[in-house]
Amino acid sequence: MGLDRRRRMSIIITRAGWILSTLLVWQLIVSTRRVSPLILPSLQAIGSSFWSSLITGDLVRYAGVSISLVLAGGLIGTLLAAVLAVAAYQSKFLAGGIDTLTAVAHPLPGIALLPLVILWSGTGITSVLVIIVHSVIWPMTINLRSGFSSVHQRYIDVGRNYGFSRLGIMLHIMIPASWSYMLAGLRIAWARSWRAVISAEMIFGVMGASGGLGWYIFQRRVFMDTAGMYAGIAVLIMIGLVIEDHLFRLLEHKTISRWGGRQ
Amino acid sequence: MSDTLVSMKGLDFSYRTPDGSIRVLDQVDLNVERGEFTCILGRSGCGKSTLLRILAGFEQHSGGSLLIDGTPLTAPSMERIMIFQEFDQLLPWKSVRENLLFPLRKRFPDESAAQLHERSEQALALTGLSQAAGLYPRQLSGGMKQRAALARALALEPKLLLMDEPFASLDLKTRDSLQQLLLRLWRESAATMLFVTHDIQEAILLSDRLYIMDEREQGRLTCYENPLRRPRSHSMEGFKSFALRIARAFD
Ligand SMILES: Nc1ncnc2c1ncn2[C@@H]1O[C@H](COP(=O)(O)OP(=O)(O)O)[C@@H](O)[C@H]1O
Ligand SMILES: [Mg+2]
Numbered sequence: 001m002g003l004d005r006r007r008r009m010s011i012i013i014t015r016a017g018w019i020l021s022t023l024l025v026w027q028l029i030v031s032t033r034r035v036s037p038l039i040l041p042s043l044q045a046i047g048s049s050f051w052s053s054l055i056t057g058d059l060v061r062y063a064g065v066s067i068s069l070v071l072a073g074g075l076i077g078t079l080l081a082a083v084l085a086v087a088a089y090q091s092k093f094l095a096g097g098i099d100t101l102t103a104v105a106h107p108l109p110g111i112a113l114l115p116l117v118i119l120w121s122g123t124g125i126t127s128v129l130v131i132i133v134h135s136v137i138w139p140m141t142i143n144l145r146s147g148f149s150s151v152h153q154r155y156i157d158v159g160r161n162y163g164f165s166r167l168g169i170m171l172h173i174m175i176p177a178s179w180s181y182m183l184a185g186l187r188i189a190w191a192r193s194w195r196a197v198i199s200a201e202m203i204f205g206v207m208g209a210s211g212g213l214g215w216y217i218f219q220r221r222v223f224m225d226t227a228g229m230y231a232g233i234a235v236l237i238m239i240g241l242v243i244e245d246h247l248f249r250l251l252e253h254k255t256i257s258r259w260g261g262r263q
Numbered sequence: 264m265s266d267t268l269v270s271m272k273g274l275d276f277s278y279r280t281p282d283g284s285i286r287v288l289d290q291v292d293l294n295v296e297r298g299e300f301t302c303i304l305g306r307s308g309c310g311k312s313t314l315l316r317i318l319a320g321f322e323q324h325s326g327g328s329l330l331i332d333g334t335p336l337t338a339p340s341m342e343r344i345m346i347f348q349e350f351d352q353l354l355p356w357k358s359v360r361e362n363l364l365f366p367l368r369k370r371f372p373d374e375s376a377a378q379l380h381e382r383s384e385q386a387l388a389l390t391g392l393s394q395a396a397g398l399y400p401r402q403l404s405g406g407m408k409q410r411a412a413l414a415r416a417l418a419l420e421p422k423l424l425l426m427d428e429p430f431a432s433l434d435l436k437t438r439d440s441l442q443q444l445l446l447r448l449w450r451e452s453a454a455t456m457l458f459v460t461h462d463i464q465e466a467i468l469l470s471d472r473l474y475i476m477d478e479r480e481q482g483r484l485t486c487y488e489n490p491l492r493r494p495r496s497h498s499m500e501g502f503k504s505f506a507l508r509i510a511r512a513f514d
Contacts, residue, residue, distance in 0.1 A: 154352055157321055160339045162366045172365070176356045259355045260401030 004253055011245060041227040050231035059216070063235055066201065066212035069125070070193050073132025077189065080133065081140030086170060088141075089148050098141070106138035110196040114203060123204045131200050135192035143185030147178025180256050187248055194243075198236065213239075268332060268423060268455050269295035269318065275326035276313060287313050289481035290327070293474065295423070300449060300456040302466040303484070304513065305476030311459040314482065315425045318457070319345045332422070341370050344416040348428040350408045353400040353415070360396040363387065363415050370419050386418035387411075389448060406437035410444065417448055426458045430465070442468060446493075463509050467502065468495055475512055485512065 023043060029035060030042045037045070053059040084102075088095040110131040117127045151174055159173040175182075201207075201214030211219070213236060220228035276288040287310045295301045305311045316322045317329070320339035329336045331343070346352070353362045363383035371379060387393050390410040400408060409429055416424055430438045442465065449456055460466050466473050467489065474484040487509065491501055 152351070154347060154349060155354065157316075157319075157345070158352060158354070160321060161319060161341070161343075161345055162369055163339060163341055164369075173354075176354070179356065255356070259399055 004257070008246075008249065015241070015245070038224065038226050041230065045227035046230045046234070049225070049227040050234060053228065053231060059231070059235055061210055062213045062216040062232075063239060065210050066194075066197050066214065067239070069128055069197050069212060070132060070190070073129045073197075074136050074186075074189060074193055076129065077133040077136025077193070078140050078186075081137045081144055081185075084137070084141045085144035085148060088145055089170075089174075090166070102138055102141055105134070106142065108134075110135045110192070111199050114200065123207070125207045128197060128200045128204060128207065131196050132193045135196045136189040139188040139192065140182075140185045143181045143188070144178065147181030147185075148174050150181065151177040183248070183252060183256065187244070190243060190248075194240065266297045267294050268297040269293065269457070270330045270333075271327070272329075273327035274317070274324050274329060276310075276317060276322065276324045278313075286481055288317075288324070289483070291482045291484055293484055294486075295455060295457055296472070297422075297455050298453065299471045300446075300458065300469055301472045301474065302470035303457070303459045303474045303476055304463065304466045304509070305459075305461060305482075306478055307461055309476050309478035310482040311461075311476055312427050314476075315345060315427050315457070315459055318423070319343055319425055321345075341366065341419050342422045343425060344419055344421040344423075345425045345427065346409075346412050346416055346429045348431050350405050350432065351400070352412050353403075353408060355400050358397050358399055359392060359403070359411050360384075360387070362400070362411065363418050366415065366419055382418050386414040389417070389451075390414040390444065404437075406433055406441060409433065409441060413441075413445065413448065417452055417454065420452075421454060423455045423457060426456065428460055429458075431460070431462070438465075445469070463506055463513065464497065467491065467506055467509065468497070473509065475509070487512070 026040070027043050030037075030040055050059070084098050088098040113131060113134060114127075117130050121127045121130065155173050155177050156169060159169040164172060197212065198214035198217075201212040202218040205211060205215055205218075213232060217229055217232035217236070220226070220232060271291060271293040274288055274291040274293075275286075277284040277286045291314065293303075293314075303311055303314065313322065317324050318336070320336060320343070353359070354365070357365060360383055363386060364379055367379045367382055371382070374382075384393070384396070387396050390413055392407065392410055392414060395403060395407060395411070400411070403411065412429070430441050433441065445456075446469065448454075456469075458466075458469055460469075470489050473487045473489055475487070477483045477485070489505070491499065491505060495502065
């Protein structure tokens with residue numbers, strides 16, 4: 001445990017060191033006054049834009065919209081993936097169909113589906129959700145299925161010995177036993193859906209009450225507010241770092257590392 | 264009337280593989296008396312695990328009759344708990360205590376959390392694992408894992424305990440102490456034991472009745488009554504001569 005904390009500290013220090021050096025170089029370039037502030041605004045300008053949007057609550061609200069879209073779509077996508085993976089596990093016939101569907105749909109970038117999705121359901125929240133579900137469901141299905149097939153027969157026998165039905169074995173044995181695969185799937189699903197939602201927002205603009213972070217960044221460009229644009233991108237980066245470097249690592253630490261490698 | 268718990272007559276079993284079916288058990292007879300300690304002794308590959316898996320309800324036999332307490336065996340049940348040789352039979356995502364509580368909840372659905380807790384703590388105490396209750400399986404030694412599997416099985420108060428070479432992967436000293444522990448737990452519980460091993464000494468030390476499984480005859484079993492009184496030790500009178508007799512029959 002001490003080791004893990006030290007490892008996390010060292011990640012934070014390495015990251016901070018590199019980010020600070022980059023910012024220093026940035027500021028040096030800006031101070032030469034050779035580059036237009038429309039391309040490379042000063043750090044003070046970005047900082048104050050960040051600060052004022054933070055105070056008005058704009059940035060938080062926009063980021064909140066994007067994150068809740070990803071959470072909602074991620075939940076729907078994960079549940080659908082679970083249905084597909086369980087169906088494929090229970091029936092050879094369905095497995096063939098689900099295999100084919102996954103092979104066809106998985107390589108398609110969500111954004112490539114945008115025109116189609118707009119045709120089906122317009123440029124509202126539904127469409128963004130469709131894109132997010134698409135970016136979550138296939139990697140999750142693939143990982144869940146590899147997870148299920150990796151579960152050792154002995155654990156299944158233990159579950160059968162306790163008189164569990166097929167559903168009981170699924171819930172009590174298969175799913176926890178393939179948790180490391182699920183977690184890996186969630187990582188991929190997060191990465192894909194986060195990118196997808198930001199791109200979709202730039203295209204769709206405001207849906208419902210407020211736009212998301214993608215829209216915020218896009219809008220700054222329209223107003224030639226380059227500093228605001230960078231502030232938005234900085235928030236994007238921070239969210240990515242927190243979730244990928246910390247949230248998933250924490251989840252892994254609380255589960256897989258505690259249980260040990262093999263399952 | 265009769266006190267036979269397991270009555271197996273003319274049992275046949277084959278594995279189906281892509282290259283056809285492999286006959287493993289052919290016309291196997293076996294009786295296990297209630298409360299007794301029965302051992303099955305056989306070389307590796309002769310069909311011992313298969314026989315236990317059928318008794319657990321994991322595999323369906325193709326012919327013959329198999330009665331448990333007079334009724335045909337149909338499905339797995341917590342009345343017949345299996346303990347495996349391999350150390351990873353505890354669920355790795357649950358602590359030792361949770362590994363016990365999880366089936367206990369299903370076995371005794373009407374009991375309160377406190378009562379179930381009491382059962383699990385008692386089983387852990389009997390197997391010397393009270394200190395390890397909060398640990399995860401990966402933190403246990405091989406011997407502790409097998410003790411935990413034993414605790415988990417006995418806490419469920421099964422009629423029949425099916426043990427598939429549970430001590431075969433342990434070092435000698437640990438095996439000795441687990442054999443003694445098993446005998447003590449058997450005396451104190453009402454469970455009937457069916458214990459598979461390839462170790463003659465172990466079979467003689469543990470069994471009331473001992474079956475030798477013949478690989479050349481697809482699992483045919485020959486019964487030997489164990490004449491030694493308990494408590495037993497390797498150096499007691501009669502141990503060597505009985506071991507010699509079994510060894511001759513075994514070859
Ligand atoms: N799932 C299986 N499919 C096909 N053959 C099997 C399977 N399991 C075991 N066998 C074969 O059945 C025979 C008996 O195996 P087993 O019951 O495991 O023996 P033992 O436990 O006495 O070592 C062996 O020849 C083994 O190769
Ligand atoms: Mg075996």
